[in-house]
Amino acid sequence: MNTLDQVASSIIKDQEKVIGPLAWDEAAQVTGLQILDRKTGKVEIVANSDHGKVIDDLVSQYVELFGRAAREACREAAAPLIAGLPAAEVPSSLK
Amino acid sequence: MPSSPTATNTGIPSLLSTEEQLRIASAAVYEKSRELNQKNQELNELSLKLTDANTKLSELDKLKSNLLELATHRLRGPLASIRGYASMMVEGGFGTDLTAIKDASRKIDEASTSMETMIDEFLVASSLASNAVHFNMTPFDMGGALRGVIAKLNPLAATKQLQITSEIDPQQLIVNGDPDYINRALMIVIDNAIRYTPDKGSIAIKLAPNSDRSMIRFEVIDTGIGMTADTISKLFSQFLRAENAFKFYVWGNGLGLYIAKQIIDGHSGVIQVSSEGEGKGSVMVIELPSLSPAVSITSPAQSISEVAPAAQDTFFQPEVGSPKPSINLIK
Numbered sequence: 483m484n485t486l487d488q489v490a491s492s493i494i495k496d497q498e499k500v501i502g503p504l505a506w507d508e509a510a511q512v513t514g515l516q517i518l519d520r521k522t523g524k525v526e527i528v529a530n531s532d533h534g535k536v537i538d539d540l541v542s543q544y545v546e547l548f549g550r551a552a553r554e555a556c557r558e559a560a561a562p563l564i565a566g567l568p569a570a571e572v573p574s575s576l577k
Numbered sequence: 578m579p580s581s582p583t584a585t586n587t588g589i590p591s592l593l594s595t596e597e598q599l600r601i602a603s604a605a606v607y608e609k610s611r612e613l614n615q616k617n618q619e620l621n622e623l624s625l626k627l628t629d630a631n632t633k634l635s636e637l638d639k640l641k642s643n644l645l646e647l648a649t650h651r652l653r654g655p656l657a658s659i660r661g662y663a664s665m666m667v668e669g670g671f672g673t674d675l676t677a678i679k680d681a682s683r684k685i686d687e688a689s690t691s692m693e694t695m696i697d698e699f700l701v702a703s704s705l706a707s708n709a710v711h712f713n714m715t716p717f718d719m720g721g722a723l724r725g726v727i728a729k730l731n732p733l734a735a736t737k738q739l740q741i742t743s744e745i746d747p748q749q750l751i752v753n754g755d756p757d758y759i760n761r762a763l764m765i766v767i768d769n770a771i772r773y774t775p776d777k778g779s780i781a782i783k784l785a786p787n788s789d790r791s792m793i794r795f796e797v798i799d800t801g802i803g804m805t806a807d808t809i810s811k812l813f814s815q816f817l818r819a820e821n822a823f824k825f826y827v828w829g830n831g832l833g834l835y836i837a838k839q840i841i842d843g844h845s846g847v848i849q850v851s852s853e854g855e856g857k858g859s860v861m862v863i864e865l866p867s868l869s870p871a872v873s874i875t876s877p878a879q880s881i882s883e884v885a886p887a888a889q890d891t892f893f894q895p896e897v898g899s900p901k902p903s904i905n906l907i908k
Binding site for chain 2: 501547549550551552
């Protein structure tokens with residue numbers, strides 16, 4: 483898994499702690515994101531897609547349902563992983 | 578005439594309102610759920626800490642019980658000896674035989690000294706086991722410390738007419754440690770060698786840097802009672818006494834080498850023992866990280882002035898037929 487794959491996995495797993503399996507159902511609706519294994523949390527962003535946009539869409543999916551608090555939760559979940567990324571590569575929803 | 582559709586009778590505004598209300602409620606539930614999740618994580622962390630603390634308390638409680646059991650059991654021996662001899666003296670059991678009275682007094686003294694040592698070791702072992710000991714680390718010369726320990730134990734060796742040789746590297750052998758505790762560890766190891774070596778046996782003590790000079794190596798080789806592989810594997814446990822040890826020193830408490838190991842471990846050192854079997858002697862080795870000789874020594878008690886100017890062997894050779902062996906220094 484590359485860094486943004488890990489970011490997606492971390493966000494979903496963190497959401498799962500709050501809303502349960504619904505977190506995976508919502509993630510499954512994001513175009514360009516493949517859920518490979520719910521148990522291990524393995525996900526993959528499809529190679530030819532815009533990786534940053536996929537992350538933004540994932541965050542939006544939760545924000546639409548649960549409001550701004552969901553965005554904060556996503557940022558907290560991703561923070562340790564995006565700390566090492568160049569600013570240009572950080573998805574706008576996590577800035 | 579049919580009425581035209583209005584916002585009220587289509588119900589659209591109320592539907593939108595319900596959707597909006599659901600969204601707000603959903604966000605509120607989410608936030609509460611998130612808060613609960615965070616609290617749950619904090620609770621889990623606290624629970625883990627509590628479990629850890631509980632385990633440590635259980636271990637301490639077990640140690641305390643062991644110490645208490647051992648104290649009552651092991652202290653009973655010398656206490657019975659003291660009471661027995663004291664009672665005989667009071668009842669006049671020795672009559673006017675001054676030699677017998679002197680002998681009984683000496684046994685009382687020996688038993689009370691061993692009780693004092695046992696109590697001291699119980700307390701030290703208990704403190705070390707519960708991590709209540711703070712080592713006052715300071716650079717000091719291990720050669721000087723070792724000479725002091727040998728000098729203290731020479732009288733004990735003399736009573737058994739043991740031949741003690743020591744080879745202490747003449748240069749400063751600086752380690753960073755707590756001199757009191759390191760002295761105690763050295764004392765325990767040499768004391769053990771003396772106690773468990775039959776009369777007229779020999780003990781060789783060596784102190785020198787190892788081959789790459791990263792460690793100071795202390796070695797005690799004796800012609801003592803030795804031990805089995807099974808005993809070696811448990812030797813540094815609390816309260817262990819080898820079966821053949823009782824014949825040689827009845828008042829031992831099985832804590833000495835446990836204490837020595839705790840001290841050496843606390844100084845990032847290594848303590849090991851080897852023996853070819855019962856009756857074949859043993860070799861005890863302690864290695865401690867060496868400091869550069871350039872490091873200044875802060876403790877005046879172990880200052881360089883106490884270190885002999887040249888290599889010297891303290892040679893302890895008992896004279897045949899003499900209870901007090903002579904001590905020769907050979908350069």
